[in-house]
Amino acid sequence: MKLLLIGEYREKKLLDVTYDLVGFANKFNGEKIMLAIGYESDLPKFDGKLYLADAKEVGEYNPNVHKKIILDVIEKEKPDIVVFIHSSFGWDLAPRVATSLNAAQFTEVVGYKDNNFVVPSCNSKLRRDLSAKSDITIVTIQAGAFTPLEEPTGTPIVENIKANSSSSLEFLGYEEAEAKGLDLTKAEIIVTAGRGIGKKDNVSIIQDLATKLGGQLGASRPVADNQWLDQSHQVGTTGQTVSPKLYIACGVSGAIQHLAGMKKSEFIVAINTDKDAPITEVADILVVADVLQFVPALTNKL
Numbered sequence: 001m002k003l004l005l006i007g008e009y010r011e012k013k014l015l016d017v018t019y020d021l022v023g024f025a026n027k028f029n030g031e032k033i034m035l036a037i038g039y040e041s042d043l044p045k046f047d048g049k050l051y052l053a054d055a056k057e058v059g060e061y062n063p064n065v066h067k068k069i070i071l072d073v074i075e076k077e078k079p080d081i082v083v084f085i086h087s088s089f090g091w092d093l094a095p096r097v098a099t100s101l102n103a104a105q106f107t108e109v110v111g112y113k114d115n116n117f118v119v120p121s122c123n124s125k126l127r128r129d130l131s132a133k134s135d136i137t138i139v140t141i142q143a144g145a146f147t148p149l150e151e152p153t154g155t156p157i158v159e160n161i162k163a164n165s166s167s168s169l170e171f172l173g174y175e176e177a178e179a180k181g182l183d184l185t186k187a188e189i190i191v192t193a194g195r196g197i198g199k200k201d202n203v204s205i206i207q208d209l210a211t212k213l214g215g216q217l218g219a220s221r222p223v224a225d226n227q228w229l230d231q232s233h234q235v236g237t238t239g240q241t242v243s244p245k246l247y248i249a250c251g252v253s254g255a256i257q258h259l260a261g262m263k264k265s266e267f268i269v270a271i272n273t274d275k276d277a278p279i280t281e282v283a284d285i286l287v288v289a290d291v292l293q294f295v296p297a298l299t300n301k302l
């Protein structure tokens with residue numbers, strides 16, 4: 001089994017999610033090769049061959065040129081699986097590569113089990129196990145689903161490559177989204193309200209605990225979607241990625257998209273009526289209780 005991992009750079013920096021590709025590849029026995037359109041000044045820590053195209057020459061993103069670079073390396077290396085991050089870069093490039101090769105593509109993979117790619121469906125309520133019939137499979141993986149726990153190490157063997165195609169498109173740069181609302185990334189304590197709090201009126205119960213602890217208030221996505229709290233409180237893949245000293249999840253089930261945003265917290269307390277909720281995978285302490293009873297009692301005690 002040979003895997004080709006497509007690393008990702010933004011504004012001259014290697015993105016940490018590149019190591020999620022390695023975490024995914026570690027599920028397979030076999031050779032791992034990386035390809036990046038990036039910069040010699042910030043190489044990934046990776047033991048293996050790295051094909052590097054200079055982003056100063058070809059730009060950080062140009063779908064036509066990048067696709068051709070990737071296809072050239074695929075032709076040379078003949079990998080079994082080509083792996084992208086499920087980012088705006090990956091979800092644009094992966095289908096271009098897959099259609100060029102007439103290959104199967106699996107999108108936003110969150111697991112690999114019994115030789116099948118696991119893909120969420122129905123708003124993550126269900127999971128599908130998929131396998132490919134084509135010789136080569138293209139996948140995008142969900143950020144956070146395969147993040148290695150250990151620090152990355154290694155020095156790649158770099159092979160510089162040139163782009164041998166041009167494009168009618170020009171990459172102009174990134175425009176930062178306007179910063180608004182709350183910055184949870186620097187909070188040392190976060191108390192998060194999940195759908196288990198039942199209704200908007202109960203947010204104050206969670207807010208009282210956060211205030212008592214001198215922490216910030218977080219929200220799972222349904223809480224933000226239902227406008228019980230502003231979206232700027234949302235933690236997870238489509239919210240903020242946080243790593244406080246203490247994270248208290250109140251009525252949060254622990255869906256993978258939520259875990260991706262908070263699993264690096266130093267100490268995690270989960271309060272949930274369901275002792276088997278997936279949040280138990282990352283929680284240091286699970287309190288099996290009704291949040292509406294337990295949280296006010298805890299706040300009073302404090």
Ligand SMILES: Cc1cc2nc3c(=O)[nH]c(=O)nc-3n(C[C@H](O)[C@H](O)[C@H](O)COP(=O)(O)OP(=O)(O)OC[C@H]3O[C@@H](n4cnc5c(N)ncnc54)[C@H](O)[C@@H]3O)c2cc1C
Nearest residue numbers: 194195196220221236237238239251252253255273290291
């Ligand atoms: C592309 C995509 C991106 C997403 N991005 C995010 C994201 O950034 N952040 C995010 O959070 N989600 C995200 N989601 C949604 C995610 O899949 C889950 O649906 C969501 O995290 C569930 O939120 P929840 O845990 O609050 O609700 P639920 O999954 O409904 O869980 C509620 C929990 O509360 C418990 N509970 C119920 N009543 C009580 C009570 N009285 N006391 C104690 N516990 C109780 C239940 O046992 C359950 O475990 C995303 C989904 C998709 C498809």
